Amino acid sequence: MNRTNLRVLQRVLAQEAGYADSIDGIHGPRTTAAVERMLAARAASLPDGADRWSARRRAVACLQLACHEHEIDAGAIDGLWGPQTDFAADALAERLRTGEAPVPWREETPADHNPNGWPAEEGVQAAFGAPCEVSRVTVPCPWRLQLAWDMRQSVSGISCHERVVESLARVLQRVHGLYGEARLRELGLHRYGGCYNCRRKRRGTTWSTHAWAVAIDWDPAHNRLAWGRDRARLARPEYEDWWRCWEAEGWVSLGRHRNFDWMHVQAVRI
Template sequence: MNRTDVRTLQRFLAKSGSYRGKIDGLRGPKTRTAVKATLEAHADLVPAAAAAWSDRRRAVACLQLACRLKTIEVGPIDGLWGPQTEYAAEVLATIQATGQPPAPWRDQQPLDANPNGWVREAELHQALGSPTRKPPMVVVPCPWQLCLAWDLGAHPSGIGCHERVAESLTRILSRVNDHYGPERLRDLGLHRYGGCYNKRRKRGGTAWSTHAWGIAIDWDPAHNKLKWGRDRARLAQPEYDTWWRLWEEEGWVSLGRTRNFDWMHVQAAKL
């Protein structure tokens, strides 16, 4: 149970009226008093032995109780911090922040559309030529202001990409902007542009990267690092579901959505 989880607990306690302190993630006297009052108020759901538990264990039990009251599957109210409690606490935090539980990501499958006829990675040499030669490039304007991820004071005018993908990229950026709007896109970190064309091989591999053909784009790399999975990557969160759907409807592929790594990366090539 870390400070984030304690803040989730404090928000529950504050909403129930038993806590009037700061939402600071610290289990101080006010939090302990509110936990005690809440456990006593729901004694029918809490083991009688809870009165003798440590303060930390009672706080965990209170957070488990909060999840139970929100009909989140949390397991027994035993004050023990395990994977089920950790996940339930994350669900509760999402409800507190958005008013609804997170989307059931394990049930979702990326779209397998391909309206533009993107070829598979293995066919890129034949279809687009050698990656050692710079491809025919077009700069696609972006409807919202971009910042270079490694230099936030620099604002590129658009995204330089292979001419083959320019029309599709234009449609996607327009639809993304219409859905989220520039302010929300900035809040989500989607103004942090990590580049498109880059003549290099795959990081951690020997094959040529799809960036070498100018058909892949990285977004917000600092918060979606190469080896991060959905437990850490920002772009794996539910608020980005529409973002990914708009790309997938044009046939672009997210490595995060399909392989659960390199969540920054989206490409106009099938795997």
């Protein structure tokens, strides 16, 4: 959690837990004390073992709870800073600033190449079944992945919808053959942001393609949702072959086609 996010948390604590110090983004003892007061009042919403978390992790959990109380989906209350918590914190900051939820936004740009017959967004349920009720298979990854929100944890494969298994395996093999393990790590392509996630679109109202396990996020910290080509790492020229590997199988990059959410690639047409 950076200083900007801590300021958001401190504003919440000022409203909910008697925090009366500066809104300065510094995690001092008074911020910690206010976090503890807020969590104590919401102990029933915390998972088992949360009392043993570090002060930093408990502060993140506190912010996650605040997001949920403002009807912003921050994912599980786990005290871990992932892409969903990062988005939720931004949305909470806007709500605190304006008094209103962020306005949903999505652009429309068609894609062409589709050798696997991936469905358009309106046909996802017909093609892949009900959201959050899909049959998943783990595809081994040829290079070592680490969870973007907890780099201490390694992942050996990607759990995805059974229909996209063979295509995803081909993409991963091609990518590994082109770049190799060392270069993939240099490019941050070992920072895995997840595949399956039963949630709706961020700043949208329909189900995310993650709810069908047919979308994958990569290096979310350097390719944030609203960032365009001027900021997103995956928009740089050194990632051109990366995207060609995906596009050869008909997967769609929201960054390349809509210039936002550069972390995201999906087996769904737009």
